[in-house]
Amino acid sequence: MKKTVKLGMIGLGARGETLLATLFTFPQDEVIVSAICDVKQERIDKFFQIMADHNYPKAKAYTDYRELIASDDVDAVLIPTSWNSHLKIAEEAMSLGKYAGIEVGGASSIDELWHLVRAAESTGVSCMMLENCCYGRDELLSLNLARKGLFGELIHCSCGYEHDIAEMAHLGNREEREAHNYRRNGDLYPTHGIGPVAKILRINRGNRFMTLTSTASKARGFTKEAERAGRGSVVYNEGDIVTTVIKCANGETITMTHGVSLPRPYSRDFRIQGTKGLFLEDTKSVFIEGISPTYEKIDVAGNPYTVHEWTPKEEMYEKYDHPIWKEFRDNPSGGHGGIDTLILRAFCDAVRNRTTPPIDVYDCAAWMSITCLSEQSISLGSMPVAFPDFTDGKWIYQTVGCEGKYSLDEVFE
Amino acid sequence: MKKTVKLGMIGLGARGETLLATLFTFPQDEVIVSAICDVKQERIDKFFQIMADHNYPKAKAYTDYRELIASDDVDAVLIPTSWNSHLKIAEEAMSLGKYAGIEVGGASSIDELWHLVRAAESTGVSCMMLENCCYGRDELLSLNLARKGLFGELIHCSCGYEHDIAEMAHLGNREEREAHNYRRNGDLYPTHGIGPVAKILRINRGNRFMTLTSTASKARGFTKEAERAGRGSVVYNEGDIVTTVIKCANGETITMTHGVSLPRPYSRDFRIQGTKGLFLEDTKSVFIEGISPTYEKIDVAGNPYTVHEWTPKEEMYEKYDHPIWKEFRDNPSGGHGGIDTLILRAFCDAVRNRTTPPIDVYDCAAWMSITCLSEQSISLGSMPVAFPDFTDGKWIYQTVGCEGKYSLDEVFE
Numbered sequence: 001m002k003k004t005v006k007l008g009m010i011g012l013g014a015r016g017e018t019l020l021a022t023l024f025t026f027p028q029d030e031v032i033v034s035a036i037c038d039v040k041q042e043r044i045d046k047f048f049q050i051m052a053d054h055n056y057p058k059a060k061a062y063t064d065y066r067e068l069i070a071s072d073d074v075d076a077v078l079i080p081t082s083w084n085s086h087l088k089i090a091e092e093a094m095s096l097g098k099y100a101g102i103e104v105g106g107a108s109s110i111d112e113l114w115h116l117v118r119a120a121e122s123t124g125v126s127c128m129m130l131e132n133c134c135y136g137r138d139e140l141l142s143l144n145l146a147r148k149g150l151f152g153e154l155i156h157c158s159c160g161y162e163h164d165i166a167e168m169a170h171l172g173n174r175e176e177r178e179a180h181n182y183r184r185n186g187d188l189y190p191t192h193g194i195g196p197v198a199k200i201l202r203i204n205r206g207n208r209f210m211t212l213t214s215t216a217s218k219a220r221g222f223t224k225e226a227e228r229a230g231r232g233s234v235v236y237n238e239g240d241i242v243t244t245v246i247k248c249a250n251g252e253t254i255t256m257t258h259g260v261s262l263p264r265p266y267s268r269d270f271r272i273q274g275t276k277g278l279f280l281e282d283t284k285s286v287f288i289e290g291i292s293p294t295y296e297k298i299d300v301a302g303n304p305y306t307v308h309e310w311t312p313k314e315e316m317y318e319k320y321d322h323p324i325w326k327e328f329r330d331n332p333s334g335g336h337g338g339i340d341t342l343i344l345r346a347f348c349d350a351v352r353n354r355t356t357p358p359i360d361v362y363d364c365a366a367w368m369s370i371t372c373l374s375e376q377s378i379s380l381g382s383m384p385v386a387f388p389d390f391t392d393g394k395w396i397y398q399t400v401g402c403e404g405k406y407s408l409d410e411v412f413e
Numbered sequence: 414m415k416k417t418v419k420l421g422m423i424g425l426g427a428r429g430e431t432l433l434a435t436l437f438t439f440p441q442d443e444v445i446v447s448a449i450c451d452v453k454q455e456r457i458d459k460f461f462q463i464m465a466d467h468n469y470p471k472a473k474a475y476t477d478y479r480e481l482i483a484s485d486d487v488d489a490v491l492i493p494t495s496w497n498s499h500l501k502i503a504e505e506a507m508s509l510g511k512y513a514g515i516e517v518g519g520a521s522s523i524d525e526l527w528h529l530v531r532a533a534e535s536t537g538v539s540c541m542m543l544e545n546c547c548y549g550r551d552e553l554l555s556l557n558l559a560r561k562g563l564f565g566e567l568i569h570c571s572c573g574y575e576h577d578i579a580e581m582a583h584l585g586n587r588e589e590r591e592a593h594n595y596r597r598n599g600d601l602y603p604t605h606g607i608g609p610v611a612k613i614l615r616i617n618r619g620n621r622f623m624t625l626t627s628t629a630s631k632a633r634g635f636t637k638e639a640e641r642a643g644r645g646s647v648v649y650n651e652g653d654i655v656t657t658v659i660k661c662a663n664g665e666t667i668t669m670t671h672g673v674s675l676p677r678p679y680s681r682d683f684r685i686q687g688t689k690g691l692f693l694e695d696t697k698s699v700f701i702e703g704i705s706p707t708y709e710k711i712d713v714a715g716n717p718y719t720v721h722e723w724t725p726k727e728e729m730y731e732k733y734d735h736p737i738w739k740e741f742r743d744n745p746s747g748g749h750g751g752i753d754t755l756i757l758r759a760f761c762d763a764v765r766n767r768t769t770p771p772i773d774v775y776d777c778a779a780w781m782s783i784t785c786l787s788e789q790s791i792s793l794g795s796m797p798v799a800f801p802d803f804t805d806g807k808w809i810y811q812t813v814g815c816e817g818k819y820s821l822d823e824v825f826e
Contacts, residue, residue, distance in 0.1 A: 218664025251631025
């Protein structure tokens with residue numbers, strides 16, 4: 001029988017609600033939310049009500065996260081708090097021997113990431129970024145195709161976060177995101193895009209990010225929305241589109257696009273390309289040598305030219321779905337189409353088995369560093385800036401984990 | 414009755430054949446190819462044969478382009494020669510009072526572009542880049558949508574040239590392209606992508622390119638193709654994917670992707686985005702506020718979120734096709750789906766009327782400069798490099814033309 005994992009949740013906003021809804025689907029003798037914490041009593045009351053509505057055992061409540069992480073009632077904490085507080089709380093939790101599940105976001109300084117890394121290394125307790133997009137069906141399909149060699153040697157990727165949040169006032173999380181976008185100018189939300197790409201490129205496991213350049217467009221989208229909402233003429237610092245280009249140690253390039261203030265359908269701009277083919281989210285297709293059609297046509301002068309045709313991604317699912325999606329696809333449950341279930345399951349397994357999670361502290365540091373590095377590059381006129389090596393050289397080995405333990409990760413290996 | 418435009422064609426390769434095939438569809442009393450030139454007699458003989466096969470009047474032939482451009486038999490020259498010779502020949506032609514139609518490509522130095530600009534300014538004769546993609550249906554649809562304000566204020570564009578030429582040995586133009594890709598490392602073929610975007614962003618007419626950064630991936634594609642073709646292990650300098658990010662004077666950003674050595678379907682990565690919507694080539698769709706559907710859904714925790722839906726581009730054609738495509742769409746003729754006809758018609762009109770062509774010498778210089786600037790940036794580790802202002806300040810006015818004549822361009826205004 002599995003040991004029960006006792007989770008504490010710190011930060012009871014909209015994201016906390018989604019995580020809780022997913023955790024309701026887990027057997028309570030395997031995973032239980034035993035403690036909750038928020039600085040606002042009304043958020044605690046709302047969570048009590050939600051738990052009662054679902055006949056879920058009432059959790060112990062805290063208004064000070066330091067008390068929660070010091071409690072013996074929790075094995076690990078989930079941290080869907082405000083962006084600026086993720087890292088500090090995770091560092092403190094690990095210092096007290098608690099695993100930390102960090103919600104997504106970007107770092108404000110390189111130093112806070114070093115603190116996170118050193119906390120994990122000094123205690124042997126790890127943290128995991130709850131980057132659910134790493135478990136997306138198409139992201140894992142692409143990983144599977146890459147590992148089987150169908151893309152050949154990997155050359156170039158793209159990713160991003162293009163999501164119109166300017167008009168999302170009713171979602172309740174506007175104030176914080178707006179404050180970041182009001183004052184900062186950089187790729188403020190890199191991990192939905194870069195997480196899956198970093199896994200596929202084996203970043204920190206034989207490869208690493210070396211440098212980036214970042215360029216911001218002018219800022220108009222949030223201003224337009226503020227005017228429409230009758231809040232007057234407000235000038236934001238965040239460029240509507242921030243483009244970041246990363247060069248990796250093994251020569252791959254990654255183009256990232258951050259755009260959260262312009263109206264458009266959601267996209268993560270996902271593309272994985274190698275010497276034999278590519279996956280391209282926007283076309284919902286792959287092209288793979290030997291699988292996708294290639295034929296010749298004749299131009300007006302009578303000369304031949306070659307045409308390559310896309311293969312719809314659906315044609316790849318049956319044969320190439322990632323093993324965990326093969327099990328999961330007929331009955332996905334939980335938030336965001338099921339990916340919240342997969343990420344929380346992975347985190348709880350790591351906590352239960354005291355193993356290094358599949359997305360570890362070095363991943364957190366590398367991915368979240370993009371935010372402050374892109375701010376630096378933009379403020380320097382798109383100058384290239386260098387990534388720190390948060391692994392202190394361990395990245396040159398195929399797999400690394402916290403404290404020299406090799407990752408046993410079966411999903412992304 | 415229209416004055417007959419007498420064209421000389423210099424460079425009788427595959428591109429020359431396509432241009433000739435398109436010119437066969439023009440009335441011979443309006444446009445005639447009166448002279449041809451190539452250093453290879455067999456190319457001249459092939460053109461004589463093609464002309465005879467089409468009952469086309471036999472042109473006068475030259476093996477030295479200097480004799481052709483000095484001849485009274487031509488009003489203007491088309492220059493589908495090797496990339497490195499376009500600019501020199503165009504400069505010399507203008508110096509002798511002949512309009513020059515430059516085929517697409519990139520520059521090797523900033524200085525050769527200054528020479529081109531000064532030749533046009535000192536003679537009052539202009540040159541035009543024969544960038545047929547500026548006349549593409551979707552590019553002009555997007556320009557029309559932009560001019561009508563449907564995208565709002567323009568913010569970000571992307572473009573590129575992704576075309577697998579590694580395996581195109583049989584097309585006969587492999588040697589030259591291969592030499593460039595063997596020695597150089599940069600965006601070697603920028604104009605199919607940047608031309609339409611520059612027109613839409615009014616580059617040189619109230620806006621200009623300010624800086625760029627360029628980043629190259631490792632180079633594997635051409636090597637793989639050389640091995641497959643039994644030519645041994647050859648190392649190329651050109652990165653398989655070169656990503657360039659341009660910042661414009663008015664704050665817009667442009668992401669460019671150059672990839673010619675990896676197998677994939679052709680794409681020019683065209684995207685035009687503003688505060689109210691975007692066109693995206695890869696999705697074959699637009700999203701435009703007020704036209705495209707937007708609605709709310711509910712997540713697992715019961716909270717609402719907004720979904721934006723694409724509108725297929727075909728739904729925009731009837732109402733928003735560019736005026737010249739409205740006339741042309743039912744019966745396109747000529748090379749590359751008709752766009753060769755439109756670009757050659759525009760060039761010949763400018764020659765006949767002695768007006769500044771819609772793609773003028775400043776456009777040529779700005780667009781072609783991307784190649785040598787991207788080489789500089791890559792060799793400097795992706796450092797930002799600055800564009801020269803080839804207009805010497807004239808760009809701050811809405812429309813500029815050679816020698817202070819305002820452009821009368823009706824297509825791109």
